[in-house]
Amino acid sequence: MNDELLWVLGLLLVTVVLFITGKVRMDVVALLVIVAFLLSGTLTLAEATAGFSDPNVLLIAALFVIGDGLVRTGIALSVGDWLVRMAGNSELRMLLLLMVTVAALGAFMSSTGVVAIFIPVVISVAARMKTPPGRLMMPLSFAGLISGMMTLVATPPNMVVNSELLRNDLPAFGFFAVTPIGCLVLVLGMGYMTVARFWLTVPDDGRAAPFAI
Numbered sequence: 001m002n003d004e005l006l007w008v009l010g011l012l013l014v015t016v017v018l019f020i021t022g023k024v025r026m027d028v029v030a031l032l033v034i035v036a037f038l039l040s041g042t043l044t045l046a047e048a049t050a051g052f053s054d055p056n057v058l059l060i061a062a063l064f065v066i067g068d069g070l071v072r073t074g075i076a077l078s079v080g081d082w083l084v085r086m087a088g089n090s091e092l093r094m095l096l097l098l099m100v101t102v103a104a105l106g107a108f109m110s111s112t113g114v115v116a117i118f119i120p121v122v123i124s125v126a127a128r129m130k131t132p133p134g135r136l137m138m139p140l141s142f143a144g145l146i147s148g149m150m151t152l153v154a155t156p157p158n159m160v161v162n163s164e165l166l167r168n169d170l171p172a173f174g175f176f177a178v179t180p181i182g183c184l185v186l187v188l189g190m191g192y193m194t195v196a197r198f199w200l201t202v203p204d205d206g207r208a209a210p211f212a213i
Helices: 003-021 026-040 055-072 075-087 091-106 111-129 134-149 156-167 179-199
Strands: none
Touching: 003 026, 075 091, 075 111, 091 111, 091 134, 091 179, 111 134, 134 179
């Protein structure tokens, strides 16, 4: 194993530790890694900064701006309030509406951000309905994951694959090319969670959770 490989692996380990500890801001850590590669001669200046001109990087940055705009303008929170009004006291209706709403929002903004917005809403609704929070929290998580299949920009891997197709002069995906697949998976996920929610909470005595509507 040559010295350059050891240096890269060591720098990667330090970066992971800094990300985990959180003592240094993540953006600062990322910039320090670039500087370390430059100073060590591992990468040239052109190679180290090539990512900043990648369309995927710019698009992901723009999506974060859009997501933050939805939060700051109150649109995302208004959707949460609407969800509570529409669901009423029905756990099943809440579950289905929650998954559809989260998947729809996650198709255009960070799924992590969408889930974070709806966590307090779900906990509040679960307390009001006297329903175990797990029966709604897991569907919330599933919907956030499924949202990555809804549009081309819903998750970075979709954009990376599309970028590679363009780079190799191959036909690219359309914005909604994956939407039919995502909708099918969402419907299947909703059906699965409708049944599986009964096993998401275990009573204090350790017995399997009973069926309940």
